[in-house]
Amino acid sequence: MKPDPKTVLTGTHFLKGNDAVCEGAISAGCNFVAGYPITPSTDIIERISKRFPFTGGTFIQMEDELSSSIAVSGAVWGGAKAMTVTSGPGFSLMMENIGYAAMTETPCVFVDVQRGGPSTGLPTLPGQADMMQARWGSHGDYQIIALCPESPQECYDLTIKAFNLSEEYRVPVLLMTDECVGHMSERVVIPPADEIELSPRRYTTLPPSEFHLFRPGKDLVPDMIKAGDGYHVHVSGLTHDEHGRPVITPECQDALVRRLVNKIRQNEPKIRMVEEDIPDDSDVILVSYGISSRIVFLVRELARKEGIKAGIIRPIVVWPFPEEVFRKAAKKSRPFVVVEMNMGQIVYEVERCAAGQAKTYLVPHAGGTVHNPEDILKIIREAVK
């Protein structure tokens, strides 16, 4: 499936990451955005509100992030491709309806332009401390997909990817950018519409009498419908059976929650996106994602000058975590140095996958600016001692 060429700004542009997210969404066929202004994400809805009258989309500024995040689910069940956009404090409010979207298997995209926290924190400065919140922030067991772009070009590409994954797995997909990536301007190449591949919504071909809203296919993902098509479905955040009927039993809970989790876990190899460059003679493996990886690529060159050879793993899809990649890398017992703009989040995943086979070091940072290369080098020197 291809986007409408009239909506795609094909060409080479000089764009902010946030603008690239907006264009990525429009290229992906997004035609509904609900949002609430919050720094440093606001310029996405500003551009959306300017563009949508000409692309056939509907933008609505809601009264808060609670309503924005549930309006998205409403719009999807009405047939739209929908997104909302926020930053830390708003992301906290959206947890409720990320859970609802996960439970009701509503394909939609949430963008979190991360800033320093906790609480109001650093509204205008970057952070990467919402990564575990993205994974675990709503109550109960569920699984989402989260992507981390490191440049405006990736903001564009991964926004399209986020919409595609949400449709393929009927799951909320979180695009975890940050203030730096959101506000840096770089070259962004937007391809012609016929070179953009979009995943269509998995609408059922069955008649209403044979269709069950939550009966999964082989990939554990059920097909869906939209309101008004005559299927008279019931969609509930309560634990439900394959018909969508609330069933409050441990058996129904087990079947549903296992499937919600496994439909992502089981398909992780297909969802996986990792940039991996580990020469055989590497002394150390640097792990980073999003904006932090931009510094890490520089640090690798600085380390080489000191005679330290570093490999790199950059998860682009951070959730589900690419465990296999790290287990394999840990086998040669080279230490991992994890560089992230928080006090330690993804490092726990790396440490878990290393399972004692390789030492794991963290270069922590409370946020506000990117890492100082020297701070990373210090830990690298310690790691290879």
Added chain:
Amino acid sequence: MSVAVSNPIPVNPVEKYLRMERIPHIWCPGCGIGTALNAFIRALDEAGFEPDKVCVVSGIGCTGRVAGYVNLDSFHTTHGRAIPFATGLKLANPELKIVVFSGDGDLIAIGGNHFIHAAQKNMDITVICVNNFNYAMTGGQYGPTTPISAQTSTAPWGSYQAPFNLPKLAESAGAVYVARWTTYHVHQMKKSILEALRKKGFSFVEIISQCPTLYGRRNKFRDGITHMEWFKEHSVIKDHPIPSDINLGFRTETIVGKFLDIERPTYLDAMNDRYQRIREEKGV
């Protein structure tokens, strides 16, 4: 020659709108939610909308379970969020008729902000609120509508906070149609819901209901019938009263009626007009 006379069992006209396999419902004996649902379905039937194009959206709580019993596309959302879910649904597919059916705690406390903002925007939805004066699903705690002096499980010595008066709230926030009835007024209730369904914009019908299990027994309404008899004796019908007259107190008279029926542009009409003008200006 004899003519065979068929003697069919009469079918309840509301059945085709219900998921009969889900009956019996979870509501207590004597509860008023079924009365409200019955009136809604009869209004819907009379309105003549294509059932495939009607959606019911509920939040959480006793009334929130309505969505699970109607044989329509129906959505049981998160607590308080029925209205913003309905907003997304309506904007994505304006041809759908969207009815939000939920309780006073869901719509006015946790969802209160969404209620006033959807009214302000004149979002094209019908909101039916069953007001039973308490949070019944969780065991009868006081809520945004509990009258002063009424006892609840968290106001064991009587409530002392002033309740919201929902029609006043709806009117001042920008609703275009506002009515209130009690579960005693089944015909008027149905008529108002029918008018609300046919109204463009944000229409609001409050249905005052008994809640014998959680609210009634703590407040000397022995059972559902006792409370409904009280509604009958203490309700005063006033169409188009001045807002300060829309009284609702504890053991005082209850003003019911159609309070407001006005016209103003809906959110969708205003948005489409604006977008159309801009597109024409830009020649797109």
